[in-house]
Amino acid sequence: MKQLLLSLLLAGPGLALAQRPAPAPAPITYTLRGTIGKLNAPAKIYLVRPAIMDSATLKNGVFELKGHTDVPKEMVLILSRNGNLRQHHLWEDAPEARDAIRVFLEPTPVVLTSPDSLRHATVQGGPLTTDHRQLLAALQPIEDQQNALDAAYERAPKEQQQRPEFKQPLLARQQALRAERDQRRAAFIKAHPGSWVSLEVLQKFGSVPQYAEVAPLYEVLSPALKSTPPGQEYARMLQAIKRVAIGAEAPDFTQLDPAGQPVRLSSLRGKYVLIDFWASWCRPCREENPNVVKAYHEFKGRNFDVLGVSLDSEKSREKWLQAIKDDQLPWTQVSDLKGWQNAAAEQYHVLGIPQNFLLDPSGKIIAVNLRGEELRAALARYLQ
Structure with a gap:
């Protein structure tokens, strides 16, 4: 259980238009300083997003980090008491699960104080820190509930973790928490339209941003934020996801099946089709595959089909073929074996997997990102 891109002409109604690119803003100088008890070397503070950006050794509990950033942004501070933090271990757990804290870089110095741990530190700074x-305080109850769900899952025996009657209620609750988190983020953006924090929140809104949800929130932002390079980048992203939003005609593509035969999406016109983006190395994809298999067998006789599009690469081709066999995926599978540069994935602006698009018989996108019981319920509704 354990998700930014202003073209010069935006076609969407209500979206502000940019007449010319804004000049790059002057870099801002940030200062992060703090006192964490009486810690000394080898204890170190690391600044991370997501790679290690800087570090400082504590002396009598005191540390200070200074640097430059192109725009104000959220970062994570991590305290390593032994001074070691290996890059590939950074995100094995969420920051809340280790001695870490989220901070927002801004021109005003940010000061952290705690008698013992970093994640419980008092944080003071300028208006963006406020x-x-x-925002973090508004989201904390959601994070606490999510952590409790994760803990319940991890405590369960491996066999129980695989049982649908155990997993489905947890997944349903997780989806409800995600919806509530997005509601609170949206409320924050509407209440703080001129804050860089709102732009950062919007960039992270939803595991898979949906045009109908995020375009109105972008419109809420102040003209000053929209004119910044990140604001313009996000507007370009909006234009990209609009092309594959619900109600749009699905872009056609052709890729090869495992036997090397070309398969064209439009050849499936006349059926309801689920385009399923996945990969053999993607654990959440593999965990979701049984749900898709179940839905496929239930509805395949009712004008429904699935087209799997793998983000595997040439190096993982054999693993892709083995995963098809192991997961018993009976529908057509295609790939260009270019990994994240898969041409269809780029057409559909796929930034994370699993991700899927449900098409009606005319080739129009009618639903996106359906998981578990949501997929079955949608198919039952459309194929009744």
Whole structure:
């Protein structure tokens, strides 16, 4: 259980238009300083997003980090008491699960104080820090409930973890928490339209951003934020996801099946089709495959089909073929074996997997990102 891209002409109604690119903003100088008890070397503080950006050794509990950033942004501070933090271990757990804390870089110095741990530190700074702490406080109850769900899953025996009657209620609750988290983020953006924190929140809104949800939130942002390079980048992303939003005609593509035969999406016109983006190395994809298999067998006789599109690469071709066999995926599978550069994935603006698009018989996108019981319920509704 354990998700930014202003073209010069935006076609969407209500979206502000940019007449010319804004000049790059001057870099801002940030300062992060703090006192964490009486810690000394080898204890170190690391600044991370997501790679290690800087570090400082504590002396009598005191540390200070200074640097430059192109725009204000959220970062993570991690305290390593032995001074070691290996790059590939950074995100094995969420920051809340280790001695870490989220901070927002801004021109005003940010000061952290705690008698013992970093994640329980008091944080003070300028107006962006105030906004950021307000947002985190609003989201904390959701994070606490999510952590409790994760703990319940991890405590369960491996066999129980695989049982649908155990997993489905947890997944349903997780989906409800994600919806509530997005509601609170949306409320924050509407209440703080001129804050850099709101732009950061919007960039992270939803595991898979949906045009109908995020375009109105982008419109809420102040003209000053929209004119910044990140604001313009996000507007370009909006234009990209609009092309594959619900109601749009699905872009056609052709890729090869495992036997090397070309398969064209439009050849499936006349059926309801689920385009399923996945990969053999993607654990969440593999965990979701049984749900898709179940839905396929239930509805395949009712004008429904699935087209799997793998983000595997040439190096993982054999693993892709083995995963098809192991997961018993009976529908057509295709790939260009270019990994994240898969041409169809780029057409559909796939930034994370699993991700799927449900098409009606005319080739129009009618639903996106359906998982578990949501997929079955949608198919039952459309194929009744």
